[in-house]
Amino acid sequence: MLGNRAQVTDCDSLPCDAPGWAPVKTPPSIGPNHPPAEPVRPVPVPPDQRTGEAPTPDSALGDDAVADTAQPTDVGTGSDTIDFGNLDAAAFGLGASLASAGIQSGSFSAAPTMTGDLFGGGVSQVFGTQRVVFGETLQGFILNGQPSGSASALLGFGVGGPPSDIFTTGLGTDTTANTFINEFAILEPVPPSNATTSPGPGFVFEGGTAVFLGPGAFVDGDSWDVQYSYARSIGGLINEPVILAGPDVATRRVKIAENFSPEVRDRAYMNYSYFNNTFGGLGDVNRWVLGLEKILVDDMVSVEFRLPMATTLGSRQDINSPGQRNYELGNLTTIAKVVMLRDERSIWTAGIGVTAPLADDSRLMQGNQTLLRIRNEAVNLMPFAAVLKRLNEDIAVQLYTQVDVDVNGNEISGDLTGGPLPVLGRLRDSTLMHIDASYHHTLLRQSRRETIREVIGNAELHYTGSLENAGVVRGNGLTVTDLAERFDVVNATFSSHWVLGDNVVVTPGMSIPLTTGTNRQFNFEAILQLNYLR
Structure with missing residues (x-):
C-alpha cells in the first residue's frame, strides 16, 4: 500500500491563483479504515508585508507541492503527530514530501523490524x-x-x-x-x-x-x-558423550524478536542465517525461516506463522559413526500479536507464541536398530511484550522481552543393548528469558522515483538466559541431558534495512557473540532477511 499523500482543494469557487487566496492541504486519513477528511475550502492568505503582494500558490504550499519533482530537502516540515494506524511519512511529521517519496504504509519507515540473533538449534548429550x-x-x-x-x-x-x-x-x-x-x-x-x-x-x-x-x-x-x-x-572421563540432535534441531528454541516489529502488518518474509562453527559439534549450519503475518483486526491484532528448516546435524545418528548431517524441517510456530497502546511517538505490543510439533523424532541408531528415541512432543508457550519509541523522524528504539516455557517435554525411551525400548522419562527444556534492545537510524531517504527509497541502519544487543537448570533423564544405564546446565548468551547484531520500491525490504546483517564457552553458540552469524509488504 502506498503512503497517503496530502490532498489539495479543488478551487471551484475561486481560482487557485486569485490574489489573497491559496489552497490548503487536507490532513491525511487516520487509518486504513477511516475515510479522508472533507476537503478544506480555500482560505484567505494575507499579503506579504514586505512586498505588499499576495503569495503565489506554490509559495503557499512550500516544498511539499513539488515532492514528485524534487527530492525532499527539509524532513522537518509537516505535523509532529505520529499516527501508527496510518504509518507513512506524513504521519511521522516528515511532511508530504516524504510521503510522496514512497515511504511504506504501516511498515519500516514508522516501525522498522529488529533483526535478531538466536541460534536455537537443540542438541542433547547422551551418557551410558x-x-x-x-x-x-x-x-x-x-x-x-x-x-x-x-x-x-x-x-x-x-x-x-x-x-x-x-x-x-x-x-x-x-x-x-x-x-x-x-x-x-x-x-x-x-x-x-x-x-x-x-x-x-x-x-x-x-x-x-x-x-x-x-x-x-x-x-x-x-x-x-x-x-x-x-x-x-x-561419556565419562575417557569417551566423549554422543551428541544427538534434539527434536526440531532446525530451531528447537524460537526467538520471536527475529525479523520482528511491534507494529501489526500484512507481510510475507524469509530469514536466512549462516552460523559458523556452532557449538555441540554441529559444525556450520544453514537455516531458513518462511513466515507470514496477517492483520486480523485493523491496527490492533495480527497472527503470524513461522516454519524453520535447516541443513544441520541429522535427527538420526548412528552410534558407530556419529555426525551425519541432513536437511531437517522444524516445528511450526504461531504468534498472536495485539497492540495494547499507541500515542504520538510510541507503540506497545504484547502477545504469545505457540510451537506445534512437526519435526522428526530424534533417534540414536546402531545400523537399523534404534537404541534411543526422543519423541518430538514438546509444546512451548512464549509470552512477549515489545515497545517502540520514535525519538525523532530519523531515530527509533525498541525494547523486547520474551519468556519461553516448555510445558510438555519430550518422551525419552532407550536400551543400549538393542532390546525393546522402555520409557525412561520426559526431558523438558529449561525455561528461557530473552531481553533485546535495538537502535534504528535512517541514513538515506530518496524520492518515489528512486529504486532505493530508504536505508535504515540498526544496532542491536541480545540476551538469552536460562531461568533453571537443564532437565536430566536417567534410566536403564542411560543419562540424557542438555549440553550445558545453564547458560547466558549475549550477542551483538548490526544490520541495515534497504527499502526498495513500494513493497520490498532487504536486510543484510551480522551477529557476533560477546560471551565464551557454552555461552558462545557460534563464531558469527551472517544474516539476510527479505520482507514483502502489502
Whole structure:
C-alpha cells in the first residue's frame, strides 16, 4: 500500500491563483479504515508585508507541492503527530514530501523490524554404558591332555564345528558344591574366528564363562553354556558423550524478536542465517525461516506463522559413526500479536507464541536398530511484550522481552543393548528469558522515483538466559541431558534495512557473540532477511 499523500482543494469557487487566496492541504486519513477528511475550502492568505503582494500558490504550499519533482530537502516540515494506524511519512511529521517519496504504509519507515540473533538449534548429550552379550551352547574339548573333570584342563570350544574359537583360562571351579568342576573363565575370541568378536570401536571385553551343563565330571564333547560380553562407555572421563540432535534441531528454541516489529502488518518474509562453527559439534549450519503475518483486526491484532528448516546435524545418528548431517524441517510456530497502546511517538505490543510439533523424532541408531528415541512432543508457550519509541523522524528504539516455557517435554525411551525400548522419562527444556534492545537510524531517504527509497541502519544487543537448570533423564544405564546446565548468551547484531520500491525490504546483517564457552553458540552469524509488504 502506498503512503497517503496530502490532498489539495479543488478551487471551484475561486481560482487557485486569485490574489489573497491559496489552497490548503487536507490532513491525511487516520487509518486504513477511516475515510479522508472533507476537503478544506480555500482560505484567505494575507499579503506579504514586505512586498505588499499576495503569495503565489506554490509559495503557499512550500516544498511539499513539488515532492514528485524534487527530492525532499527539509524532513522537518509537516505535523509532529505520529499516527501508527496510518504509518507513512506524513504521519511521522516528515511532511508530504516524504510521503510522496514512497515511504511504506504501516511498515519500516514508522516501525522498522529488529533483526535478531538466536541460534536455537537443540542438541542433547547422551551418557551410558552399552553392553553387548553373546551366548551359545557349544561342545567342549580337552586340549592339554588333562583327565576328565580336571580343574587344570584347557578346554576349547568350536563355533560351527572345529577348530576351536574360544578357550578357557585358569583353573576351573565348583560353583554347585557337588565336588565336580563345572565352570571356567574364558579368553576373548581373537579374529580370525567364527566366534563373535568386538561389535565396534570403543568396546572392551568384559570377560565370560563356560558352564558345564551335564551331571558329574565333564568329558570330551560335552555341552557347555558359553557366555561373554563387550561394553563401551558413552561419556565419562575417557569417551566423549554422543551428541544427538534434539527434536526440531532446525530451531528447537524460537526467538520471536527475529525479523520482528511491534507494529501489526500484512507481510510475507524469509530469514536466512549462516552460523559458523556452532557449538555441540554441529559444525556450520544453514537455516531458513518462511513466515507470514496477517492483520486480523485493523491496527490492533495480527497472527503470524513461522516454519524453520535447516541443513544441520541429522535427527538420526548412528552410534558407530556419529555426525551425519541432513536437511531437517522444524516445528511450526504461531504468534498472536495485539497492540495494547499507541500515542504520538510510541507503540506497545504484547502477545504469545505457540510451537506445534512437526519435526522428526530424534533417534540414536546402531545400523537399523534404534537404541534411543526422543519423541518430538514438546509444546512451548512464549509470552512477549515489545515497545517502540520514535525519538525523532530519523531515530527509533525498541525494547523486547520474551519468556519461553516448555510445558510438555519430550518422551525419552532407550536400551543400549538393542532390546525393546522402555520409557525412561520426559526431558523438558529449561525455561528461557530473552531481553533485546535495538537502535534504528535512517541514513538515506530518496524520492518515489528512486529504486532505493530508504536505508535504515540498526544496532542491536541480545540476551538469552536460562531461568533453571537443564532437565536430566536417567534410566536403564542411560543419562540424557542438555549440553550445558545453564547458560547466558549475549550477542551483538548490526544490520541495515534497504527499502526498495513500494513493497520490498532487504536486510543484510551480522551477529557476533560477546560471551565464551557454552555461552558462545557460534563464531558469527551472517544474516539476510527479505520482507514483502502489502
